[in-house]
Amino acid sequence: MTRLEPIPPAELDDEQRELYTAITTGPRARGAATFELVRPDGALRGPFNAFLLSPRLGDALQNLGAAIRYRTALPPRVREMAILTVAAHWDSPFEQSAHEHVGRACGVTEEEMAAIREGRVPDLADPYERACAHLARLMVADGDVDDESWDSWADQAGNITVFELSTLVGYYAMIALQMRVFRVH
Known part of the structure; x- marks a missing residue:
């Protein structure tokens, strides 16, 4: 049972309405690699409903999330496998x-998603994808990358990727925590 009822659009104040519009008309609302942001009654789904509780913070979070999804150098498959790794670790049904x-639209296979759900790194032929998947798995499992793993995977990924990947893992872990606290499924 949710701890936060959906906030109907008719009940939004000006700041909330501005955030609602930014979320529903921004990059998350366009393209094939999206998901339903709005319930049939117009209320926001997933973490976005909670963002409305504190519109200034919610706006900062939605902007960070948009930057992570649409303005990094992470390829879509890598990005979605990393997000799914966080979702599996945190048992976050909405994520x-x-x-x-989104992953299917980006070419993540059912077998790869099954491995991630089981807490495993998928068998990936591409060395860059394999390195990123191992790094993301370590980040969620240990909250760190040990020296041996760093030596094995970081050179293949590169420092920019490790920075962007660790930002993604941290952001989606925070979102999973918020959804767990509010019982958003």
Whole structure:
């Protein structure tokens, strides 16, 4: 049972309405690699409903999330496999469902998603994708990358990727925590 009822659009104040519009008309609302942001009654789904509780912070979070998804150098498959790794680790049903949909549109296979759901790194032929998947798995499992793993994977990924990947993992872990606290499924 949710701890935060959906906030109907008719009840939004000006700041909330501005954030609502930014979320529903921004990059998340366009393209094939998206998921449903709005319920049939117009209320926001997933973490976005909670963002409305504190519109200034919610706007900062939605902007960070948009930057992570649309303005990094991470290829879509790498990005979605990393998000799914966080979702599986945190047992976050909304993240899992939404990003499996996006992942499919980005070419993540059912077998790869099954491995991630099971807490495993998928068998990936591409060395860059394999390095990123191992790094993301370590970040969620250990909250760190040990020296041996760093030596094995970081050179293949590169420092920019490790920075962007660790930012993604941290952001989606925070979102998973918020959804867990508010019982958003």
